[in-house]
Amino acid sequence: MLGLEREEITSGPIPTTLAVLAAPLLVQNLVQVLQQVIDTLWLGRHSLEAVAAVGLNFPLLGLVAAVSIGTSVGTQVLVSQRVGADDLQNGRRAAFNGTVLGFVAGSIVAVLVFYLARDIVGVFGAGETVTEFAAIYLATYALAVPLLNASESLESGFIGWGDTRAALYINVVAVAVNVVLDPFLIFGWWTFPELGVAGAATATAIGYGCALLFGIGLAVRGRDGFALSRASCEFDVGDWREILDVGWPTAGQHVSSQSARVGMIWLVAAVGGATGLAAFTIGARVATIAFVPAMGLQQAAQSMVGQSLGAELPERAHRTTWVGVAIASGALCLVGAVQWLIPETLSVLFVPDATPAEIEVAARYLEILAYGYWAIGATYLLQAGFNGARRTRTSLVATLLQYWIVRLPIAAVAAVGLGMGVVGVFWAVTLSNVVVAIGLGCYYWYETANGMNVRAAEVATADTETAG
Numbered sequence: 001m002l003g004l005e006r007e008e009i010t011s012g013p014i015p016t017t018l019a020v021l022a023a024p025l026l027v028q029n030l031v032q033v034l035q036q037v038i039d040t041l042w043l044g045r046h047s048l049e050a051v052a053a054v055g056l057n058f059p060l061l062g063l064v065a066a067v068s069i070g071t072s073v074g075t076q077v078l079v080s081q082r083v084g085a086d087d088l089q090n091g092r093r094a095a096f097n098g099t100v101l102g103f104v105a106g107s108i109v110a111v112l113v114f115y116l117a118r119d120i121v122g123v124f125g126a127g128e129t130v131t132e133f134a135a136i137y138l139a140t141y142a143l144a145v146p147l148l149n150a151s152e153s154l155e156s157g158f159i160g161w162g163d164t165r166a167a168l169y170i171n172v173v174a175v176a177v178n179v180v181l182d183p184f185l186i187f188g189w190w191t192f193p194e195l196g197v198a199g200a201a202t203a204t205a206i207g208y209g210c211a212l213l214f215g216i217g218l219a220v221r222g223r224d225g226f227a228l229s230r231a232s233c234e235f236d237v238g239d240w241r242e243i244l245d246v247g248w249p250t251a252g253q254h255v256s257s258q259s260a261r262v263g264m265i266w267l268v269a270a271v272g273g274a275t276g277l278a279a280f281t282i283g284a285r286v287a288t289i290a291f292v293p294a295m296g297l298q299q300a301a302q303s304m305v306g307q308s309l310g311a312e313l314p315e316r317a318h319r320t321t322w323v324g325v326a327i328a329s330g331a332l333c334l335v336g337a338v339q340w341l342i343p344e345t346l347s348v349l350f351v352p353d354a355t356p357a358e359i360e361v362a363a364r365y366l367e368i369l370a371y372g373y374w375a376i377g378a379t380y381l382l383q384a385g386f387n388g389a390r391r392t393r394t395s396l397v398a399t400l401l402q403y404w405i406v407r408l409p410i411a412a413v414a415a416v417g418l419g420m421g422v423v424g425v426f427w428a429v430t431l432s433n434v435v436v437a438i439g440l441g442c443y444y445w446y447e448t449a450n451g452m453n454v455r456a457a458e459v460a461t462a463d464t465e466t467a468g
Contacts, residue, residue, distance in 0.1 A: 018297065023164075024164040029291075033285075043200060049127070058281065070250050071149060072247070075247075076303060078239070078242055079306075084308060103150035106149030140202055143201075151212040154170070174210065250396070257402075282347050282365075293377070302384045310457075317389065324381035325378050343362070365426045391447075403432065
């Protein structure tokens with residue numbers, strides 16, 4: 001896989017540089033989705049209740065991941081701006097402090113989730129079996145949270161540095177271990193215990209533990225100038241403060257979106273029953289795969305924007321964002337077209353034992369989702385432009401508007417007030433995606449026209465001087 005010299009990130013052709021940086025991240029995200037897909041496929045052979053239990057947990061796991069996303073984005077932006085300013089030693093130190101912060105924050109969340117798992121899943125009012133499975137899965141998954149958080153933050157340090165291949169390698173280890181262990185721990189193959197849904201979560205925890213050890217090995221050995229020596233492994237309260245300052249709005253953004261999804265799950269369960277919930281789960285899994293190109297481009301663009309601003313190149317940061325928007329929107333249009341053409345096939349692939357009624361509802365959801373895929377691609381990259389400039393609060397506000405002001409009200413009115421049932425919920429998802437993309441695009445154009453990136457470059461330079 002092609003790599004980049006560090007200097008090319010701030011000087012090479014933008015489309016090519018963005019594509020080379022994003023390629024490993026795209027594969028990495030596919031690998032992560034593969035993990036979720038395989039969990040769903042194996043659990044689908046366990047029981048439909050097991051699939052519904054994981055679907056019930058899907059937004060909850062997103063809430064749990066908020067801390068990880070906050071520390072990861074904060075670490076990536078801080079490292080990228082310092083590397084762009086050629087402040088390599090402090091860039092390495094930021095990566096170390098981000099990794100430690102991720103583990104500490106993850107441990108706090110893990111303890112809370114483990115002890116409150118049953119109460120948390122109980123709010124959905126699902127059937128007794130589904131609720132029991134969901135509580136077991138969530139409590140077991142909590143064991144993985146500190147390891148996942150630390151691993152994600154370390155990966156973000158590599159990504160901020162410009163070494164996206166390292167992040168791919170770390171994820172491959174996590175997923176490979178998970179994939180191998182899944183059937184053994186779910187069904188009790190060979191001498192392993194039969195743990196059911198807890199087995200899927202246990203495999204995830206073990207996978208992330210192995211990945212963290214592997215990532216630490218890469219960092220200690222060193223890659224492309226990124227090496228955590230004894231001098232780099234210095235606790236710095238200032239780094240923690242900056243990572244939190246950049247990252248907390250991103251964590252809040254994720255909490256906002258995932259908590260709104262909890263509301264959507266509740267609404268789907270209320271108006272669509274088990275069939276609607278299974279369809280929503282299938283749609284969420286397929287949509288996650290569809291978003292992979294945009295997620296990879298977003299991470300790559302955040303590093304390019306951050307390094308460009310650190311190198312005092314605000315116009316390059318601006319062009320990187322819009323080039324990314326064009327690429328992501330175009331790619332997701334193609335993905336959406338394929339999904340629109342074969343929604344039933346995709347639904348059957350994920351839950352082979354689903355009933356014809358469940359397949360029909362899931363296929364309808366996939367068709368409706370496909371209409372707004374271009375907007376999802378644009379939104380991811382516009383947020384990257386803001387995040388790389390440390391404007392993570394803007395992404396937070398956009399997400400609050402998308403989910404709480406547009407999506408949930410429209411879903412409730414369409415499903416209940418207009419009598420559209422679960423299909424009304426599906427349309428609310430697509431409409432909210434389109435609205436936020438258009439609004440965020442207009443606001444990015446306005447802000448950059450009024451000097452946002454110029455000011456961000458000045459802040460990045462001042463930060464580097466302070467850190468030094």
